[in-house]
Amino acid sequence: AQSVTQPDIHITVSEGASLELRCNYSYGATPYLFWYVQSPGQGLQLLLKYFSGDTLVQGIKGFEAEFKRSQSSFNLRKPSVHWSDAAEYFCAVVTTNAGGTSYGKLTFGQGTILTVHP
Amino acid sequence: GAVVSQHPSRVICKSGTSVKIECRSLDFQATTMFWYRQFPKQSLMLMATSNEGSKATYEQGVEKDKFLINHASLTLSTLTVTSAHPEDSSFYICSAGLAGGGWETQYFGPGTRLLVL
Numbered sequence: 216a217q218s219v220t221q222p223d224i225h226i227t228v229s230e231g232a233s234l235e236l237r238c239n240y241s242y243g244a245t246p247y248l249f250w251y252v253q254s255p256g257q258g259l260q261l262l263l264k265y266f267s268g269d270t271l272v273q274g275i276k277g278f279e280a281e282f283k284r285s286q287s288s289f290n291l292r293k294p295s296v297h298w299s300d301a302a303e304y305f306c307a308v309v310t311t312n313a314g315g316t317s318y319g320k321l322t323f324g325q326g327t328i329l330t331v332h333p
Numbered sequence: 334g335a336v337v338s339q340h341p342s343r344v345i346c347k348s349g350t351s352v353k354i355e356c357r358s359l360d361f362q363a364t365t366m367f368w369y370r371q372f373p374k375q376s377l378m379l380m381a382t383s384n385e386g387s388k389a390t391y392e393q394g395v396e397k398d399k400f401l402i403n404h405a406s407l408t409l410s411t412l413t414v415t416s417a418h419p420e421d422s423s424f425y426i427c428s429a430g431l432a433g434g435g436w437e438t439q440y441f442g443p444g445t446r447l448l449v450l
Contacts, residue, residue: 251441258337258426258441259377305376320367321428321439323376 221324236291238306247309248289339442356427362407363429371424417449
């Protein structure tokens with residue numbers, strides 16, 4: 216079964232510093248990968264997604280992510296963090312059946328809480 | 334565009350009562366809606382997939398008789414927690430997929446926080 220691991224439960228960075236949030240997936244074929252952000256008490260907002268093509272994906276709010284098949288990773292990056300980026304970030308993969316047909320079901324990682332110091 | 338609303342945003346109820354949560358796609362039609370549950374400091378777990386006009390598909394371990402899902406129109410799905418107990422207290426989030434747009438883009442509602450006393 217597909218799975219997603221976010222090794223870092225909590226990350227703290229200073230405002231203006233660069234950021235990288237790690238995500239590793241377990242999947243036999245080409246995965247469909249997503250990064251979402253959740254502010255306290257709010258729903259999820261899609262930052263970016265990868266289906267195929269260019270392995271470096273640009274998203275909203277200045278975020279980008281790179282798909283590395285050899286490392287089974289899809290890490291999220293931002294060159295300069297703003298205080299408003301403080302939130303919880305979830306990596307997710309779409310679940311498919313053995314034949315590769317997508318059910319459209321998202322499997323989420325455990326989430327990484329980002330704290331930004333002024 | 335692509336806004337999903339949930340109502341209520343927060344609800345407190347007594348143990349044994351039923352609670353209904355609505356999920357609406359405000360400016361698009363959603364063939365499929367998904368219901369997730371998020372316990373404190375944990376990730377989202379898919380509970381069920383709701384398709385307009387048909388029975389919902391529940392994930393393993395989710396009691397379909399306890400969590401009743403109705404998707405009567407392309408813009409509304411409801412989740413009813415029947416005979417709620419304190420262990421049902423959680424953050425319930427729905428998402429909606431665009432009709433004809435495929436599964437790859439789901440728009441999430443703001444969530445409903447349920448507290449069962």
